[in-house]
Amino acid sequence: MMPPPVPPSSMSSGPPSITFIGTIWRWLLGFTVVARVRGLAMGTVSWGRAMVTAVPFLWLALFFGLPFLVVLKISFSEAVIAQPPYTPLLTWADDGIMVLRVNFQNYLLLVQDSLYWMAYLNSVRLAAMATAICLLLGYPMAYAIAKAKASFRVPLLMLIILPFWTSFLIRVYAWIGILKNNGLLNNLLIWLGVIDQPLPFMHTDFSVLVGIVYSYLPFMVLPLFATLSRMDESLLEAAADLGCRPGKAFLSITLPLSMSGVVAGSMLVFIPAVGEFVIPDLLGGPNTLMIGKVLWTEFFSNKDWPVASAVAVATLLLLVVPLVWFQKAQEESTKKVEELV
Amino acid sequence: MPVAQGARALQKLETWQDPKARPIVQIENVTKAFGSHYAVDDVSLEIFQGEFFSLLGASGCGKTTLLRMLAGLEAPDSGRIIIDGADMTHVPPYRRPVNMMFQSYALFPHMSVEQNIAFGLKQEGATQAQIRERVAEMLHLVRLEPYAKRRPHQLSGGQRQRVALARSLAKHPRLLLLDEPLGALDKKLREHTQFELVNIQEQLGTTFIMVTHDQEEAMTMSTRIAVMDEGRILQTGSPATIYEYPATRYVADFIGSVNLFDGRVTGEADGVLLIHCDEVGSTMAIAHGEPLPVGTPVSVALRPEKMMVTDVKPESEFNVLRGVVSEIAYLGDVSIYYVALPNKTLVHVQLTNLARNTNAPMTWEQDVWLTWEPENGVVLQS
Numbered sequence: 190m191m192p193p194p195v196p197p198s199s200m201s202s203g204p205p206s207i208t209f210i211g212t213i214w215r216w217l218l219g220f221t222v223v224a225r226v227r228g229l230a231m232g233t234v235s236w237g238r239a240m241v242t243a244v245p246f247l248w249l250a251l252f253f254g255l256p257f258l259v260v261l262k263i264s265f266s267e268a269v270i271a272q273p274p275y276t277p278l279l280t281w282a283d284d285g286i287m288v289l290r291v292n293f294q295n296y297l298l299l300v301q302d303s304l305y306w307m308a309y310l311n312s313v314r315l316a317a318m319a320t321a322i323c324l325l326l327g328y329p330m331a332y333a334i335a336k337a338k339a340s341f342r343v344p345l346l347m348l349i350i351l352p353f354w355t356s357f358l359i360r361v362y363a364w365i366g367i368l369k370n371n372g373l374l375n376n377l378l379i380w381l382g383v384i385d386q387p388l389p390f391m392h393t394d395f396s397v398l399v400g401i402v403y404s405y406l407p408f409m410v411l412p413l414f415a416t417l418s419r420m421d422e423s424l425l426e427a428a429a430d431l432g433c434r435p436g437k438a439f440l441s442i443t444l445p446l447s448m449s450g451v452v453a454g455s456m457l458v459f460i461p462a463v464g465e466f467v468i469p470d471l472l473g474g475p476n477t478l479m480i481g482k483v484l485w486t487e488f489f490s491n492k493d494w495p496v497a498s499a500v501a502v503a504t505l506l507l508l509v510v511p512l513v514w515f516q517k518a519q520e521e522s523t524k525k526v527e528e529l530v
Numbered sequence: 531m532p533v534a535q536g537a538r539a540l541q542k543l544e545t546w547q548d549p550k551a552r553p554i555v556q557i558e559n560v561t562k563a564f565g566s567h568y569a570v571d572d573v574s575l576e577i578f579q580g581e582f583f584s585l586l587g588a589s590g591c592g593k594t595t596l597l598r599m600l601a602g603l604e605a606p607d608s609g610r611i612i613i614d615g616a617d618m619t620h621v622p623p624y625r626r627p628v629n630m631m632f633q634s635y636a637l638f639p640h641m642s643v644e645q646n647i648a649f650g651l652k653q654e655g656a657t658q659a660q661i662r663e664r665v666a667e668m669l670h671l672v673r674l675e676p677y678a679k680r681r682p683h684q685l686s687g688g689q690r691q692r693v694a695l696a697r698s699l700a701k702h703p704r705l706l707l708l709d710e711p712l713g714a715l716d717k718k719l720r721e722h723t724q725f726e727l728v729n730i731q732e733q734l735g736t737t738f739i740m741v742t743h744d745q746e747e748a749m750t751m752s753t754r755i756a757v758m759d760e761g762r763i764l765q766t767g768s769p770a771t772i773y774e775y776p777a778t779r780y781v782a783d784f785i786g787s788v789n790l791f792d793g794r795v796t797g798e799a800d801g802v803l804l805i806h807c808d809e810v811g812s813t814m815a816i817a818h819g820e821p822l823p824v825g826t827p828v829s830v831a832l833r834p835e836k837m838m839v840t841d842v843k844p845e846s847e848f849n850v851l852r853g854v855v856s857e858i859a860y861l862g863d864v865s866i867y868y869v870a871l872p873n874k875t876l877v878h879v880q881l882t883n884l885a886r887n888t889n890a891p892m893t894w895e896q897d898v899w900l901t902w903e904p905e906n907g908v909v910l911q912s
Contacts, residue, residue, distance in 0.1 A: 421636065423632050423634050423636040424636050426603050427632055427637075428638075428649070429622070429623040430601055430602075430623050430628075430630045430698075431624075431629065431649050431653055431698075431701065432624045432625075432650055432653035432654055432701065437653075445640045446639065
């Protein structure tokens with residue numbers, strides 16, 4: 190079923206999954222429309238306010254809800270060599286009978302063919318590892334920025350945000366130059382005398398991890414910084430006053446109070462990393478199975494739109510679970526802040 | 531004025547006057563500067579076991595910085611801090627036998643009332659049973675038993691204040707530091723809590739050092755007060771001493787209200803100084819302990835409640851000021867008369883409204899005379 194890996198593509202620009210995930214999240218929030226309408230009926234929500242909020246909801250319905258329904262529809266059809274390359278769900282038979290043909294074969298394939306399972310699991314594994322590394326790197330960074338003098342904070346934050354001003358694709362390509370056999374890292378290690386032969390960094394899970402961690406680190410640092418900089422300094426003073434040493438105070442006060450930032454940052458890294466396509470495509474090797482890459486291959490190399498659509502729908506479901514959790518955590522943390530105020 | 535004070539003064543031995551008493555806190559020439567600004571400037575102070583000591587002053591006078599240095603949250607630039615005989619100048623806060631109640635309370639938002647109170651006990655490695663017992667004791671002390679499982683954000687301001695107090699007392703500190711403990715409460719609750727805090731302090735016998743900008747609060751609660759301004763201590767003494775015998779114009783003006791007149795010493799007889807005030811054209815006779823040379827520039831401080839207003843010219847040669855009633859403020863229990871002297875100086879005089887519905891003895895624009903006894907004035911040299 191699976192064709193050989195596709196060559197690096199120059200089609201996409203920027204991590205497609207980030208905006209994609211953001212859209213899903215807002216779409217999930219769109220379910221509050223129901224509550225809104227009920228509020229209007231009961232007269233608790235003003236029409237003026239409803240009109241304003243209706244605009245983004247309409248936008249999402251048009252540019253996310255509708256396309257998603259199209260993808261969902263295609264995932265239940267069969268692949269044919271035609272234009273478009275899939276069969277319609279509804280056909281008119283003779284005698285005015287409408288025939289609905291729903292094909293579950295694509296989803297069955299996802300379950301039966303271990304390739305897809307492996308790709309899913311590998312995506313989750315790499316994304317989880319990348320998230321953990323981002324957390325370990327990002328927490329001290331965010332902590333240092335939050336504790337820095339006020340005049341230093343803005344320049345330090347700028348350093349975190351600055352890479353976004355360069356194209357994502359160029360930054361990932363740059364890592365090829367660093368990690369390849371004849372690249373900067375290997376040359377440096379040989380020059381230092383650490384190794385004799387270049388180490389194969391490129392086209393491995395390692396290089397994919399490096400790429401994901403590098404690309405998504407700011408998404409970990411920023412929410413952590415937001416949480417840590419809002420923390421009340423007098424809580425640590427109170428802890429010290431009550432006999433708590435600084436190290437323990439960090440574990441019992443700072444860390445638990447920054448959990449909302451940890452969750453937010455982890456979700457912002459993990460969710461797009463699961464669906465990542467560009468980084469494994471450019472930095473990964475033939476053995477790097479990730480669901481984003483499988484999806485791409487099904488669509489563009491295999492031309493099997495129905496299976497690709499099924500993969501897309503399944504990926505979405507895989508992501509919805511953490512998303513709902515994320516939203517819940519977010520709600521709880523804002524509720525906590527509101528109550529504190 | 532202070533209701534609780536009389537009772538306290540009777541009950542308590544005035545430890546700071548006992549020559550054998552050893553102070554629990556010794557602050558020796560402590561200085562702390564932030565940049566070029568001296569927050570605390572060469573302060574020395576001794577505080578004794580069982581005292582309720584107040585550091586009183588306007589915001590920015592250095593009182594909080596001094597308190598934070600006692601807690602170990604700031605380090606002095608020079609000088610020594612000795613607590614219970616041990617030099618604590620450079621000991622970190624987590625090793626001091628001192629606890630602090632923060633102005634913002636600084637309750638841990640992710641812990642329940644119980645866990646907040648237990649926090650300090652856990653740090654010193656108390657057993658579960660000990661912690662449980664002590665937490666129950668503290669909850670009882672501050673009457674918060676029903677709220678043990680609540681989080682700080684589920685409590686009212688007054689309840690949070692009591693949690694903060696219980697948490698800071700849980701470890702049996704030798705010394706409790708209170709940073710504006712009543713600052714965040716509304717007026718009614720504040721008055722009630724003042725007495726509660728004093729009662730708890732007397733019950734436990736712990737030494738309390740409180741920072742406040744509210745002179746009435748300091749007067750009501752303290753055994754002694756140190757009045758601070760610009761990083762220095764201007765006067766230390768019991769509330770009555772500070773009120774009746776202020777040492778400087780700033781102290782006289784800061785504690786209660788006062789009328790101040792500038793003049794020069796012109797003579798002295800029987801411990802009474804004669805002071806002529808050019809601006810109001812009057813000679814005042816004020817009782818003063820030590821004689822001062824003729825010509826010394828001084829100020830005379832007169833409390834509003836220590837003067838009398840009459841509509842008949844008094845016989846006396848001294849201590850008479852003539853004026854016109856310019857404003858009357860009726861406050862219910864008392865009325866305050868603002869009397870304009872010929873040079874436009876406004877003097878305020880407080881009269882108690884003893885009987886109901888009596889026609890006020892004086893009315894607007896009426897010519898009146900102000901008089902007072904020599905013992906009721908204070909001579910100030912700075």
